[in-house]
Amino acid sequence: MLAPATARVPVGGPGPAVDSARSRGSASGVTSLTYGQYLRLGELLTLQRPLSRPEHHDELLFIVQHQTSELWFKLVLRELGTVCACLAEDRPRPAFKAVARVKTVLHSLTDQWAVLATLTPADYAGFRGDLGTSSGFQSYQYRALEFALGAKDRRAMERAEADPLARELLADALKRPSVYDEFLRFLARRGHDVPAEVLDRDVTDSYRFTPPLLPVLRTIYERTEEHWEEYEACEELVDLEDSFRLWRFRHLQTVERIIGTKPGTGGSDGVGYLRAAVDRRFFPELFAVRAELG
Secondary structure, eight states, rough: OOSSSBHHHHHHHOOHHHHHHHHOOTSSBBOOHHHHHHHHHHHHHOOOOOOOSSSOOOOHHHHHHHHHHHHHHHHHHHHHHHHHHHHHHTTTTHHHHHHHHHHHHHHHHHHHHHHHSOOOHHHTTGGGGGGEEEEEEOOOOHHHHHHHTTOOHHHHHHHHHHHHHHHHHHHHHHHOOOOHHHHHHHHHTTTTOOOOHHHSSOOSSOOOOOGGGHEEEEEEETTTTTTTHHHHHHHHHHHHHHHHHHHHHHHHHHHHHHHTTOTTTSSOOOOOOHHHHHHHSSSSSHGGGGGOOO
C-alpha cells in the first residue's frame, strides 16, 4: 500500500500533478506529493461513465471490471516484453521472475471474474443495449498479449484500423518475436538441435505445432540434471499457459452464466468463441512431449 502522505517521486515523473508537486520539493527530492496526486485519482475516478439513462446500478461494476482488466493487461504486456528481452540476452533467471509476476497477475484476473459473476442475467439485460457494438472481443491489449505469446492474427490489425493507438500497439507486437520464439532461440544457443524451420520462421505468422521439436524437448525432460535451466524454462512456460487457460475458462463460465449462448455484443460468437479459445495452445510441443516421456 502506498503511504498516503509523503512519497519519493519516481524517475521519469508520472504526470502534471506530480510535476507541480515536485516544483515545491526540497533539495533531497522529498516533496509534499499526496497519495491522490501520485495516482492521479482526480482523473482516474472520473473515467467510469455509465451510458444507461437512468443510470443502471450495475453498469459501474461492469465498467470497473473491464477497466481494471485493461490496467493488468498493460502490466502483463510489459512483463512479457521483459521475458523476451532476458531470454534474448541469455538471462533466464530474470525471465523466470517476470513470468512469475505474469502468472500472479493472471491468477488475480481469474479471481476477478467472481465479482462480475454477481451480475445476474436480468441485471445485465438492464444496460446491455447501451453498450452498442462495443465488446471485449475488441480489446487490442488482449490481442497484443496473444501476439506476445505467439498467437498472431493479421485480421486483428484490420479491426484496429480506426484506432491509431490500437494499430500502433498491434503492429509492433506483430513484428516482434514471441515469448516462445525467444525461448526456442535460447535453447538453440544452449546447444540444442532446434529445427531450422522454427528458428527461421516468419515471426509475424501464428506459431504452429512442429513435430521435429519434440525430440529436443524430450532430451531436456529426460536429462534434467544436464539441462536444468532449460528444463526450468519449459516448466515456467507450462505454468504460464496453464494460468492463461484458467483465466480463459473462468471468462467462459462467467459469460455463460450471464448471457448463456447469446452472441456477443460486438458480433462474436460469445460462448462458442470463448470455448474454442480455451483449447488453443501457445506452446503446443511443451504439452505434446509429455505423452512421450516415461
